[in-house]
Structure formats: C-alpha cells, structure tokens
Amino acid sequence: MIQLLRKRLFWTLDYFKGRSVKKHYVDIENIMRNHTSQGSADFSKKYLSDILTHTIDTVPYYTGEVLEELTQFPVINKNMIRDHFEAFISKAYIQRDCVKVSTSGSTGAPFSVLHDRNKRKRSLADNLFFSKASGYQIGNKLVYIKIWKDNVKVHLLSKNWMQNVYPVSVFNLEDIHIASFIKWLEKDPSKKSFLGYASALEKICKYLDRHGAAAIKANVQSIITMSESLNDYTKQSLEKYFGVQPLSRYSNNENGILAQESFDKKGFVINKASYHIEILDMKTDKPVGMGERGRIIVTDLHNYAMPLIRYDTGDVGAMNLDEEGNPYIMYIQGRKLDLIYDTKGKLVPSHVSYKLCKYGDYKQFQLVQYGIKDYLIKLNTTKKVDEEKMKEEYKEYFGKDAKITIEYVNDIPLLSSGKRREVRNTYYSEV
Numbered sequence: 001m002i003q004l005l006r007k008r009l010f011w012t013l014d015y016f017k018g019r020s021v022k023k024h025y026v027d028i029e030n031i032m033r034n035h036t037s038q039g040s041a042d043f044s045k046k047y048l049s050d051i052l053t054h055t056i057d058t059v060p061y062y063t064g065e066v067l068e069e070l071t072q073f074p075v076i077n078k079n080m081i082r083d084h085f086e087a088f089i090s091k092a093y094i095q096r097d098c099v100k101v102s103t104s105g106s107t108g109a110p111f112s113v114l115h116d117r118n119k120r121k122r123s124l125a126d127n128l129f130f131s132k133a134s135g136y137q138i139g140n141k142l143v144y145i146k147i148w149k150d151n152v153k154v155h156l157l158s159k160n161w162m163q164n165v166y167p168v169s170v171f172n173l174e175d176i177h178i179a180s181f182i183k184w185l186e187k188d189p190s191k192k193s194f195l196g197y198a199s200a201l202e203k204i205c206k207y208l209d210r211h212g213a214a215a216i217k218a219n220v221q222s223i224i225t226m227s228e229s230l231n232d233y234t235k236q237s238l239e240k241y242f243g244v245q246p247l248s249r250y251s252n253n254e255n256g257i258l259a260q261e262s263f264d265k266k267g268f269v270i271n272k273a274s275y276h277i278e279i280l281d282m283k284t285d286k287p288v289g290m291g292e293r294g295r296i297i298v299t300d301l302h303n304y305a306m307p308l309i310r311y312d313t314g315d316v317g318a319m320n321l322d323e324e325g326n327p328y329i330m331y332i333q334g335r336k337l338d339l340i341y342d343t344k345g346k347l348v349p350s351h352v353s354y355k356l357c358k359y360g361d362y363k364q365f366q367l368v369q370y371g372i373k374d375y376l377i378k379l380n381t382t383k384k385v386d387e388e389k390m391k392e393e394y395k396e397y398f399g400k401d402a403k404i405t406i407e408y409v410n411d412i413p414l415l416s417s418g419k420r421r422e423v424r425n426t427y428y429s430e431v
Helices: 002-016 020-033 038-058 078-083 117-134 175-187 198-210 232-242 352-359 387-398
Strands: 098-103 111-116 141-146 165-169 192-197 220-226 247-252 256-261 268-270 275-280 293-300 311-321 327-335 364-369 374-380 403-408 423-425
Touching (some): 002 020, 020 038, 038 293, 078 111, 098 117, 111 117, 117 192, 117 220, 117 247, 117 256, 141 198, 198 220, 198 232, 220 232, 256 275, 256 293, 256 327, 275 311, 352 364, 352 387
Parallel strands (some): 141 165, 192 220, 220 247, 364 423, 374 403
Antiparallel strands (some): 098 111, 247 256, 256 268, 268 327, 275 293, 293 311, 311 327, 364 374
C-alpha cells in the first residue's frame, strides 16, 4: 500500500509541476520503443541539431570556430573541461539556476559539470524508463549500494524515505554487515530492487558461497549493476541467490544513463533518446568500423547549461548493428587505466584477471601493470597458490619475457569513488 502511495504521490507532484518529468518519459519511451521508425530518427536528429546550434551560439569555448556538423567539433575530455571550466558554460545559462554535478572519477581527480534543471528532469525520466525495463517500479524499495555519507539518514521527511531508498555503503560490507543485511532482506516483505556496484554485489555473493547459503527469499524484482563490468560469476550468482537476472548499466555522473543491457537484445541498448554515441580510434579522432574497439565518445543532447559535445568518457568499447540495423554497444571494457597490455603493447582480452579464480578462493584480487614488461598480481587470501603455474599461464597472455610478481596482501582498498579496480594500469596513461 505504501509503495503504491509513493508511486501516486510522485506522479501527482509532477502533475502540479507541469508534468515535466512525464513529458520527458513519454518522449524517451516513444523514441526507444520505436527505434526503427523514421519519426524516432527525426527526433534524435533534431535534438542533435538543436544542441549543436545552441553550443555554437552561446558557449565561449567554440567562439570563432567554423562548425557546421558534429564531426567538425573537437573531441573534448575531462582535463580540457577542468582547465577551461568557465569557457564551457553557456552564456545563456550563467545566471540560471543550475546544479553542479561532481564525481571523484576513477583516477581520484575531482571533476564537475553543470546541469540545467531541464537536464535534471530528463535524467530522472531516463532513470525511470531504464529502471522499469529491468523490472523496477516506482515505489519499490530501492536497495542502493554505493558510497554514502557517514551521517545518511532515512527518516519520515527525508528524500530517501520519499523515494523508498535503503542505503548500503560499500565501505560496510564485512561479513558481519553482510549477515545483518541478508537477515533484513529476508524479514522485510516489500518488493525490492537492487542498484549497486558490481564488485559490491560480487562480495555479497562470495559471502553466501562461503556459508553454503540457499536461495534468499527477499522478494527481489530487479537487479541493476553500475560503474563496473559485470562478470559471469556475479551474474550467475545473483540469479542463483535472488532469482533475478541482473542487467548491467553503463552510466556516469556527468552525463547520466548512456546504455543498458536488455533481457531480449544483444549487448547494451544505447539511450539514443538522450545521447549520440560514437566509437573513435584509440589514437586519432577517426571513427572505427563496426565491431572494432575504440574510445567511447558521447554528445549529450539535453544539457544546455554546459553542453558536452563529443566528450571522451575515457571508456573503451565496440559498437555493432543488430538484426534490425540498429546500433548497440557490444561490450564496455572500462577506462584505459583499467586495461592490460602485453609486452609488445597489444591489448590483452578484458577478462584475463578472472583466470586467477581457478588457482584459489580469494577475498580479493588485483592485476597491475606497472611497466611495459612488469606485472603484479595481488592476492588477498590465507592460502598459498601454485605461483609458478600461475606465472607460466599469464606469460601466455603477456609474453614470455613478462616479469610477474605475486604479492599476498591483507586488503585491496577501494578507490575514493567506492569502486574496486580488479585491473590497474599505472604504466599506460590516458590520451
């Protein structure tokens, strides 16, 4: 009853505010549900044309440039925006009421952009649409696993209570905390949806493995993982313990939801209602062919306060066409700082770190490249592994001349963002 009340309250409040979120939601639904129609393509083209015109006319960074189409715009990145922050703000919005959105970033360097109010509503509507596609309904209890402030509270008048959010901190996932969390899940009868870092959900699954747990009766309706790659172990374990097929979401703070896995489609469905996505060569700004790996470049179609045009997310992936000729993202490998290269500088398959699992049962592990031929394998375990066998196997991936060190550690700390890197590259820097 309370969940239904929250749903009705949400849409009632939106109604009295001019139905702004509802209008965005219907627009997103029309474009995404009818993605092969000419009308859908026309809407996306108009949004792109309008944001480019607005950017040329009002954003100082592009003053004096001759820019007539998207491919003539320069590719931008976080460092460029940090160095010229004011120049990227639209003159039409300097005095407007905007929201500053910040992220620590995977490298730990703070990064901020401005969102106008309409962009915030668009992002909310995106969230509702893609969450519903996973099985979530407004009013469901949202178990949100991320970094939370130490003083986060859920009281009657708080935003978290109104949105029915149950906060779980990634810094509170020791065995004692997970045991308490599982008990609460089984006691609480309400419908629940999970949204959280893949590594945090993996940690919960490994705890359940160690304790020989049966399926958890927790009334879970949907599971969405974010910010990190969802590996096969975690995907299968979540379905085993909670009875729900998890979906991986590709999003970031500066833009929003860029793409999400689907139950019935290949790879990641691109959110073309709100973004235009390109895959460009790793070293040049030329597009790569379908199926080829490259940098993921995003143009935000709805942020007029600080337009992000051809923004290099720092992530790497590949795009292809489905049976209907619609583009989708085949895979996302994460930032270039999360990629490992062999001793000749060629990229190693993205999930090579999971080959470590067959050598033992670890609390944590991490694969680090710190030189062109230098690699470090960190293992948080109480048991020794067959080090020689492990090194020999990894030399098949890295090269016979690879220098591999194995280190046993008590902990692998989380990043300041609350995420855990299972692969790190301190040798190759970002372009």
